[in-house]
Amino acid sequence: MVTVADVYRHFAEVEAPPLSTHYALLAKAVVADRPLCDRIAQLPPRCWQPNLLLGAVRLHIGHIAGDGEEFVRLAHAHWPEVSAIMRRRFTQTNEVARCGALLPALNRIPGPLALIEVGCSAGLNLLLDRYHYRYGEVSVGVPGSPVQIDIEVRPGAPVPGGLPEIAWRRGIELNPIDLENTEDVRWLQALIWPGRPQRAGRLAAAIELARTDPPPVSPGDLFDLLPEVVAQVPAGATPVVMHSAVLYYLGERQQEFIDLVRESGARRVALEGGNGVQSQVTLDDEVVASADAHANWLGGP
Numbered sequence: 001m002v003t004v005a006d007v008y009r010h011f012a013e014v015e016a017p018p019l020s021t022h023y024a025l026l027a028k029a030v031v032a033d034r035p036l037c038d039r040i041a042q043l044p045p046r047c048w049q050p051n052l053l054l055g056a057v058r059l060h061i062g063h064i065a066g067d068g069e070e071f072v073r074l075a076h077a078h079w080p081e082v083s084a085i086m087r088r089r090f091t092q093t094n095e096v097a098r099c100g101a102l103l104p105a106l107n108r109i110p111g112p113l114a115l116i117e118v119g120c121s122a123g124l125n126l127l128l129d130r131y132h133y134r135y136g137e138v139s140v141g142v143p144g145s146p147v148q149i150d151i152e153v154r155p156g157a158p159v160p161g162g163l164p165e166i167a168w169r170r171g172i173e174l175n176p177i178d179l180e181n182t183e184d185v186r187w188l189q190a191l192i193w194p195g196r197p198q199r200a201g202r203l204a205a206a207i208e209l210a211r212t213d214p215p216p217v218s219p220g221d222l223f224d225l226l227p228e229v230v231a232q233v234p235a236g237a238t239p240v241v242m243h244s245a246v247l248y249y250l251g252e253r254q255q256e257f258i259d260l261v262r263e264s265g266a267r268r269v270a271l272e273g274g275n276g277v278q279s280q281v282t283l284d285d286e287v288v289a290s291a292d293a294h295a296n297w298l299g300g301p
């Protein structure tokens with residue numbers, strides 16, 4: 001049986017190191033602290049996700065612990081508040097850089113597109129045609145956009161030639177993040193990993209943009225809402241269901257979701273991680289590129 005220590009060890013040794021050695025160290029300290037593992041084990045299994053504890057401690061304390069010892073001490077000292085946050089919150093990181101990995105797949109679909117993002121968190125990625133992207137030397141998108149996304153280009157990366165035309169857009173989200181709610185916004189900020197200072201500024205810029213022109217988001221479960229949302233797509237637009245970092249949350253229902261999209265007649269564009277280290281960008285069932293989970297880089301399929 002998988003234990004809390006196993007989950008945190010995998011995070012500390014495999015998932016975190018390529019993105020944040022600091023978070024890897026904090027998770028390692030959790031593995032070494034049996035009483036904290038026992039406390040986490042008392043929570044529902046969905047709350048065992050290391051990201052949830054890391055974000056909850058940060059939201060409550062207002063900063064990132066300096067080292068593992070401080071992190072474990074703070075988690076114990078504030079356990080009632082920290083565990084309450086873990087119970088009521090979900091890891092809903094809304095990472096706009098993922099748009100830069102999704103673009104090459106979207107560009108292969110004849111437009112105009114009707115973009116339906118399932119598991120869209122605050123819906124920031126629904127505005128992907130309002131952002132500016134730099135793939136190494138190649139500039140794509142809206143040059144003057146407040147949201148600037150830099151992506152490292154690795155060999156074989158299918159660098160896109162432009163933006164898709166999006167005629168209609170809609171998000172579906174179990175727990176929509178309300179950008180007018182201060183705690184919701186602080187939660188999004190608390191989910192940003194350390195060591196990537198540009199991410200905080202980019203998130204703030206994307207939030208500002210979305211506040212002036214909020215992307216429409218339907219609250220609810222994608223399994224309940226997807227067929228009716230696809231049915232609302234205006235004539236002349238190609239329905240595309242987009243998802244990034246969502247499959248994990250569907251557990252044993254992943255294939256059911258993929259079948260549901262196929263049956264709806266929509267195309268499917270995704271950025272999903274198989275092993276927690278490298279993610280795949282797919283169009284329907286075809287792999288078109290690789291990227292890391294937060295799309296810091298784009299590579300060949």
Ligand SMILES: C[S@@+](CC[C@H](N)C(=O)[O-])C[C@H]1O[C@@H](n2cnc3c(N)ncnc32)[C@H](O)[C@@H]1O
Nearest residue numbers: 092093094095119121173174221222244245249
């Ligand atoms: C890690 S976030 C990713 C957000 C966004 N796709 C991105 O890449 O920035 C996953 C989101 O999927 C949502 N989600 C999970 N299961 C869902 C379901 N069955 N229906 C709708 N949303 C779901 C979660 O609430 C969460 O906001």
